[in-house]
Amino acid sequence: MAINWYPGHMAKTRRQITENLKLVDAVIEIRDARIVKSSANPDIEKICKDKPRIVLLNKFDLSDPVVTNAWIKKLEKKNVRVILTNSLLGKGLNQIKPTLDELFKEKKERLKNKGVMDLTIRVMVVGIPNVGKSSFINKMAKNKIAKVGDRPGVTRNNQWIKTKVGIEMLDTPGVLWPKFEDEETALNLAFTGAIKDEIMDIEELAYKLVEKLTQYYPERLKERYKLTELSEDPLENLDMIGKKRGMVISGGNIDYNRLAVMLLDEFRGGKLGGISMDR
């Protein structure tokens, strides 16, 4: 499945990130806990290499805890500062301020000696589309300032938002990269909603989703859709799910479009339980 997505505004955003970097003390990179590897934009790592960086694994409520913990260990081994967050409920957000304070301890000391008591830390929040950047900032600010939505491309422009704890946060539009490394990365981004459904063949996407779930989470698939057995052929599983859900049209055929919408919706909404697509 070919997904190659690089609209003009994203190229612009990339340039903007480079520009914005000059205005901030640190970078908070938000990734999706379900796809820790696929949601890591290689550009961001390169562009931001000279700034202190904190990586948030957001939406951890939707991820598989066992897999997520393995990722945390792996990242920590590489000296990456990782915080697990749920920006809907505000979980993990109490670790942000102490982590930044620790990163800027020396700088604060130095300024204090010069008589500057109140140091505001400026942070740029970056990440792929729809990962929860604006939700995170709103929760930090305890105010619904930034626009939030359950589809990619909601934030169109940069916006500075003040929190009450001496941190100013720059909300940015989500960025994807010109060529996805491989099909798996592209699919993971599509499954979790970082790529607009409108530009994809969602029936094929749903097929790929069932294929991957059959491989990684067969029991969950069986349980959710009340299937006694799974086939090795994802198409057969897709058909069984369609029949169970009564998505049959005239002639006994399955309404694959409706089925695809339902499957993607339920997956994204966490109806199959905590799931991780990157191992």
Ligand SMILES: Nc1nc2c(ncn2[C@@H]2O[C@H](COP(=O)(O)OP(=O)(O)OP(=O)(O)O)[C@@H](O)[C@H]2O)c(=O)[nH]1
């Ligand atoms: N389950 C869950 N949903 C979340 C979490 N954080 C954000 N969301 C939801 O994810 C969707 C996207 O949130 P946004 O804050 O708009 O994401 P964004 O990264 O700013 O997106 P763009 O501006 O489009 O790049 C919304 O429906 C949020 O309610 C989380 O931790 N868990």
Ligand SMILES: [Mg+2]
């Ligand atoms: Mg946003």
